[in-house]
Amino acid sequence: MRQVSATIAFLSTLWESRSMAHHNEIVRESFTVQAKAFAANPWVTDKQRIRRLVAAARLTGDERVLDIATGPGYIAEAFARAAREVIGVDLTAAMLAIGEERTKKHGVSNLSFRIGDVQSLPFEKEEFDVVVTRLALHHMQNPAKVVREMARVCRLGGTVLVEDIYGSEHSERAAYQDRWEKLRDPSHVRTLPISELLHFFREAGLETDSLSTFEDLCPELERWLATTRVPLGDAAEVRRLLEEDRLHDLSGTRPFLDAAGQRHFHARTATLAGRRFRLLT
Numbered sequence: 001m002r003q004v005s006a007t008i009a010f011l012s013t014l015w016e017s018r019s020m021a022h023h024n025e026i027v028r029e030s031f032t033v034q035a036k037a038f039a040a041n042p043w044v045t046d047k048q049r050i051r052r053l054v055a056a057a058r059l060t061g062d063e064r065v066l067d068i069a070t071g072p073g074y075i076a077e078a079f080a081r082a083a084r085e086v087i088g089v090d091l092t093a094a095m096l097a098i099g100e101e102r103t104k105k106h107g108v109s110n111l112s113f114r115i116g117d118v119q120s121l122p123f124e125k126e127e128f129d130v131v132v133t134r135l136a137l138h139h140m141q142n143p144a145k146v147v148r149e150m151a152r153v154c155r156l157g158g159t160v161l162v163e164d165i166y167g168s169e170h171s172e173r174a175a176y177q178d179r180w181e182k183l184r185d186p187s188h189v190r191t192l193p194i195s196e197l198l199h200f201f202r203e204a205g206l207e208t209d210s211l212s213t214f215e216d217l218c219p220e221l222e223r224w225l226a227t228t229r230v231p232l233g234d235a236a237e238v239r240r241l242l243e244e245d246r247l248h249d250l251s252g253t254r255p256f257l258d259a260a261g262q263r264h265f266h267a268r269t270a271t272l273a274g275r276r277f278r279l280l281t
């Protein structure tokens with residue numbers, strides 16, 4: 001009986017690691033294709049939103065910061081201007097290359113980039129004062145594990161900062177959003193409801209010091225589709241699903257038409273700041 005359980009555990013670990021490796025390939029492929037367009041998008045470069053995230057960390061200037069799934073490194077660069085040292089980690093070389101070129105040109109010398117899988121961070125425990133990630137957890141197959149990893153490498157009293165799009169608390173509405181998100185980008189896994197993000201923080205041993213939600217990220221649909229170069233048939237289906245959503249309120253993202261008749265939706269974002277505390281024994 002014990003042998004059967006051990007075999008089942010072994011097979012499920014094997015299946016999980018194969019599935020993660022496969023998903024990582026999908027992530028690399030998607031973000032290699034979209035790297036340039038992604039890095040030029042206003043919802044990625046917006047200085048005010050970047051400043052807001054940095055402010056949430058309440059830096060003193062002496063911190064060592066880790067930005068996970070850093071992509072083109074806008075968050076890492078902003079932190080580097082306000083902290084002692086920053087490391088940015090990402091799976092996709094094409095994304096990191098954009099960050100490296102830009103920050104070199106800007107003369108940022110306290111920032112370095114590394115290729116790595118954030119589901120298993122290549123750092124010792126408690127190495128950083130602040131561990132941050134933006135717009136990335138919804139691409140992860142095991143986001144709970146990623147938050148645990150963030151907490152592991154963060155020192156006691158340090159800050160774990162997560163900003164991401166969030167989904168409806170009603171699972172069928174969140175699933176509706178995931179349908180058009182996945183058609184648009186196969187590396188999308190799941191938009192997490194805030195209750196689940198809070199649960200991950202609690203399970204990772206983090207005290208949630210603040211939670212803020214924002215509705216100021218409203219991508220224009222055609223530019224959003226062009227970023228990931230969605231095939232024509234899938235793009236038509238995304239437009240159809242969003243139109244249904246606009247007419248019947250199906251996901252909570254409240255798609256709308258602007259004055260010029262262009263379509264947008266609310267990519268609702270949440271920022272959570274958590275503090276690592278000493279567990280009572």
Ligand SMILES: C[S@@+](CC[C@H](N)C(=O)[O-])C[C@H]1O[C@@H](n2cnc3c(N)ncnc32)[C@H](O)[C@@H]1O
Pocket residue numbers: 024027028031044068069070071072073074075089090091092095116117118119133134135136139140
């Ligand atoms: C939407 S981009 C966000 C980039 C950046 N954080 C920002 O806000 O500008 C998501 C990034 O997550 C990275 N990514 C996804 N899964 C990852 C993983 N398991 N390990 C490392 N990076 C990952 C992708 O390569 C991509 O650069």
